[in-house]
Amino acid sequence: MTVDIRVVRAGQMYRYYLRETVVGDGRRPARTPLRAAQEQAGVPVGRWMGRGLAALGLAPGEEVTEAQLRNLFGERGRHPYADRIEADRLAAGDSPAEAYRAGALGRRVTVTGVDFVFRPQPSIYLLWAFGDEETRLVIEAAHERAIVRVLEWIEDEVAVIRYGTDGNYRVRPPGGLVAARFRHYEARSGRPLLHDHVLLSVKGQRLDGKWGSIHTTALHENTVAASALYNELVAAEVCEALGLATEPRTVTPGRRPVMEIAGVPHGLIRWTAQRSDQIASCLSELEHEYVTAVDDDGEPKFLPVVSERARAKLIQIAARKTRPPKKGRARSLAQLRADWKASAIRTSGVPADVITSLLEYARAAAAAIRARVAAVVDIALAAVDVTATVFVMNSGGRFHRRHLLAEARRHLALVLRGRRRDPNLDDQVVAAAISTHCVDISEPTTVRGLEAAYRLYTARWALSDLPARRRSPAAPDPERRSPNDSGEPPAPRPPGQDAGEWEIPRIPLQYDRAVLAGAVVREQLRTTTVVRGRAYDVVAHQQAAMPEQLLTSEPADPEHDDQDDKPGRHEALDLTALRALRDSRTDVEALDLTAERLRHLQDAFTAAADRAHTTMGLYTRRDDAEPPHPAHGDDQQAHRPQEPGPHRGRDASH
Numbered sequence: 001m002t003v004d005i006r007v008v009r010a011g012q013m014y015r016y017y018l019r020e021t022v023v024g025d026g027r028r029p030a031r032t033p034l035r036a037a038q039e040q041a042g043v044p045v046g047r048w049m050g051r052g053l054a055a056l057g058l059a060p061g062e063e064v065t066e067a068q069l070r071n072l073f074g075e076r077g078r079h080p081y082a083d084r085i086e087a088d089r090l091a092a093g094d095s096p097a098e099a100y101r102a103g104a105l106g107r108r109v110t111v112t113g114v115d116f117v118f119r120p121q122p123s124i125y126l127l128w129a130f131g132d133e134e135t136r137l138v139i140e141a142a143h144e145r146a147i148v149r150v151l152e153w154i155e156d157e158v159a160v161i162r163y164g165t166d167g168n169y170r171v172r173p174p175g176g177l178v179a180a181r182f183r184h185y186e187a188r189s190g191r192p193l194l195h196d197h198v199l200l201s202v203k204g205q206r207l208d209g210k211w212g213s214i215h216t217t218a219l220h221e222n223t224v225a226a227s228a229l230y231n232e233l234v235a236a237e238v239c240e241a242l243g244l245a246t247e248p249r250t251v252t253p254g255r256r257p258v259m260e261i262a263g264v265p266h267g268l269i270r271w272t273a274q275r276s277d278q279i280a281s282c283l284s285e286l287e288h289e290y291v292t293a294v295d296d297d298g299e300p301k302f303l304p305v306v307s308e309r310a311r312a313k314l315i316q317i318a319a320r321k322t323r324p325p326k327k328g329r330a331r332s333l334a335q336l337r338a339d340w341k342a343s344a345i346r347t348s349g350v351p352a353d354v355i356t357s358l359l360e361y362a363r364a365a366a367a368a369i370r371a372r373v374a375a376v377v378d379i380a381l382a383a384v385d386v387t388a389t390v391f392v393m394n395s396g397g398r399f400h401r402r403h404l405l406a407e408a409r410r411h412l413a414l415v416l417r418g419r420r421r422d423p424n425l426d427d428q429v430v431a432a433a434i435s436t437h438c439v440d441i442s443e444p445t446t447v448r449g450l451e452a453a454y455r456l457y458t459a460r461w462a463l464s465d466l467p468a469r470r471r472s473p474a475a476p477d478p479e480r481r482s483p484n485d486s487g488e489p490p491a492p493r494p495p496g497q498d499a500g501e502w503e504i505p506r507i508p509l510q511y512d513r514a515v516l517a518g519a520v521v522r523e524q525l526r527t528t529t530v531v532r533g534r535a536y537d538v539v540a541h542q543q544a545a546m547p548e549q550l551l552t553s554e555p556a557d558p559e560h561d562d563q564d565d566k567p568g569r570h571e572a573l574d575l576t577a578l579r580a581l582r583d584s585r586t587d588v589e590a591l592d593l594t595a596e597r598l599r600h601l602q603d604a605f606t607a608a609a610d611r612a613h614t615t616m617g618l619y620t621r622r623d624d625a626e627p628p629h630p631a632h633g634d635d636q637q638a639h640r641p642q643e644p645g646p647h648r649g650r651d652a653s654h
Contacts, residue, residue: 002118002119002120002121002227002230002231003116003117003118003119003150003223003226003227003230004116004117004223005114005115005116005117005219005220005223006114006115006117007111007113007114007115007216008073008111008112008113008114008115008199009110009111009112010073010074010075010076010077010109010110010112011074011110014073014074014112015074017073017115017199018034018066018069018070018074021115021182021197022034022038022046022064022069022182022197023037023038023040023041023043024038024041024042024043024182024183024184024185024186025184025188026041028041033066034065034066034069035063042185042331042332042333042336043182043183043184043185044183045063045064046063046064046069046180046181046182047060047061047062047063047064047180047181048060048061048062048063048064048178048179048180048181049061049147049148049151049179049180049181049198050151050155050176050177050178050179050200051152051155051175051176051177052155052173052175052176052177052178052204052205053176053178054175055175055205056079056080056081056178057080057081058080058178064180064182067080067083068080068081068180069180069199071083071103072112072113072178072180072201072203073112073113073199073201074112076108076109076110076112077104077105077106077107077108077109077112077201077202077203077213078103078104078105079103079104079105081103082103082104083103085099085102085103086099086100086102086103087099089102089103105203105211106203106210106211106212106213107213109202109203109213111202111213111216112201112202113199113200113201113202114199114200114202114216114219115197115198115199115200116179116197116198116200116226117195117196117197117198118143118146118147118150118195118196118198118230119193119194119195119196120139120143120194120231120234120235120238121231121234121235121258121259121260121261122260122264122268122269122272122273123260123261123264123268123269123362124139124194124234124235124238124261125139125192125193125194126192126264126268126269126272126358127139127238127242127261127264127358127359127362128140128192128194129192129194129336129337129340129341130337130340130341130344130355130356130358131358131359132359135242135359136337138238138241138242139194139238140194141237142233142234142237142238142241143194143196143234144196145233145237146229146230146233146234146237147181147196147198147230149229149233150226150229150230150233151177151179151198151200153226153229154177154200154219154222154226155172155173155176155177156172157222158218158219158222158226159172159173159177159204159214159215159218159219160172160214160215160218161173161204161206161212161213161214161215162212162213162215163206163212170215170451171206171207173204173205173206173214174205174206174207175204175205176204177200177201177204177214178200178201178203179198179199179200179201180198180199181196181197181198181199182196182197182198182199183196184196184197185333185336186336187272187275188275188323188324189274189275189324191271191272191274191340192272192336192337192340193272200214200219201214202214202216218453221400221402222402224402224403224406225402225405225406225409227406228405228406228407228409228410228413229409229426231259231409231413232409232412232413232421235259235261235413235418236416236418236419236420236421237420238261238418239261239366239417239418239419240418240419240420242359242362242363243363243366243367244261244262244263244362244363244366244418245261245262245365245366245369245370245417245418246259246260246261246262246413246417246418247259247260247261247262247365247369247417248260248414249266256410257414259413259414261362261418262362262365262366262369263358263361263362263363263364263365263366264358264361264362265350265354267348267349267350268344268348268350268355268358270348271344271347271348271349271350275319275322275324278322279315279318279319279322280318282318282321282322283311283314283315283318286314286317286318287306287311287314290302290306290310290314291304291305291306341355341356366418369417370417373417375415375416375417375419376415377412377415377416377425379425379428379429379432380432380436382408382411382412382415382429382432383429383430383432383433383436383437384433384437385411386404386407386408386411386429386430386433387404387433387437387438387459388459389407390403390404390407391458391459396458397458397459398441398456398457398458399456399457399458400453400454400455400456400457401430401434401452401453401455401457402453404429404430404433404434404438404457405426405427405430408426408429408430408433409426411429412425412426412429434457437459437460438457438458438459438460439457439458439459439460440455440456440457441456441457441458442454442455442456442457443456
């Protein structure tokens, strides 16, 4: 995710933010005023944002002062101008207790806010770091506007104030929320990392004018949807302003691809991933310790496999253990950009002309993508794909609306490739998914179950309809031996062995979208064709679903051009282009192609094209014999290009 969230508490945690975070993760000298410390660190001053500023006498874009931060986040939720309010009330003759209460925003709280960290994808902040001044300003403006839009969505759709017995009653803050934004330019490793810390106050005003506290659990639950929205908004604005396009790239095998700017070499992204490499190395050591840990009686402390939840905890531990010290002397942004470019040319392995002309390379890649891949979205198909993916990814096949919304936004980002969309298109996909493919299984007797955001759904399909659905493996039986097991204890790992050279038993990842969602799409396409009463344009759907590098009309094997084309031969995949992409870190990097798999893919794609033409001919003849049916308004809407996997291609579209 590119949006992280962390709770801010009054006391030591607030002092940490005031001492380090607000000055660019540097070390603020003692007794140094905040403004002077920010100037010394080379970062801009903090700015207020949010629709709730008017109720506190603040304005958007106004500078954040140390006294305001201390009152709102350090003094358990007081008014930013509490000192002035208290002095005025004392001068008016109020008692100290009355004057103190006048500066409070409702009850005192321990959790005073949450810290949202917004950062664009690496390919975007690399363009920001290596581009000219105009490129830098465009990306920073897109980054800021995306943050504002996400905060507005949180105010309108997510944030709730709890009140009443046990917090049973909830209401949206009609006046909005208040947040302080602080800009950072680099990571702890010294590599470029454009990101903003947005300290969101938990204080919100109800309709009756009383101040309450925002339910922070709701903010945590919707962080993935907020991250998907931010990514989509930033990419769309940057691509439109600079003439770019996005493409899916696999970062971790078996996990969801991320959308990066096409044309930015993966070597540059790896150059920025110094911290990720350190964490991955430490994580392997921690996983080995986890599965081999025993108690005092020699019994295993944990399961002999690493679950996804355990792995997430281990990643946090690895991040803390490998955290580098604070940066040294402060440098201006101009000096940072010059040093980054020189370092990348020297150490990244990417040619210098590519780094210096990165924007031109990205524009050339974007022109090829937009010429080959049209943003043809179909809401009905998007609803199928989104529901199938969420159904597979969530334990027990149960999910909430927020899961569908996050997946719909990822879906649209994948199909649009950096193009702008209707702001309500994600809600339309979610509505279609809930009404057509989901069953409401929530308990209406609970207060939370009555709320729309907490309705519990599952897909209409049975688990037997998804034979490829992965299940967590059961814990191995210690009494059962494999045929090759000699009964001897396993040999200890040799000292000094590199991380990754021993096998760590892990629960398989649930995310296998390329196979699982594709199976549901194929079945749904058949059903959709019958329901609509007309031939669905399967070939157009295939074209929209294929990566742009694979859409080629040239024959797969030039040596056999003289052979007669078999039915569907012209729909086969260009294997030459596919082989050429084996070393590229783009759409097909997750395929792990072999010669046997290439032959399998070619046979599968050819057979799929034959079936598509047969199906279209069947329903075209049926339409000629039947009266025409009214077309639905979403028939010509877009469906996204789905990321390929080991068994995905044109056959996955029907």
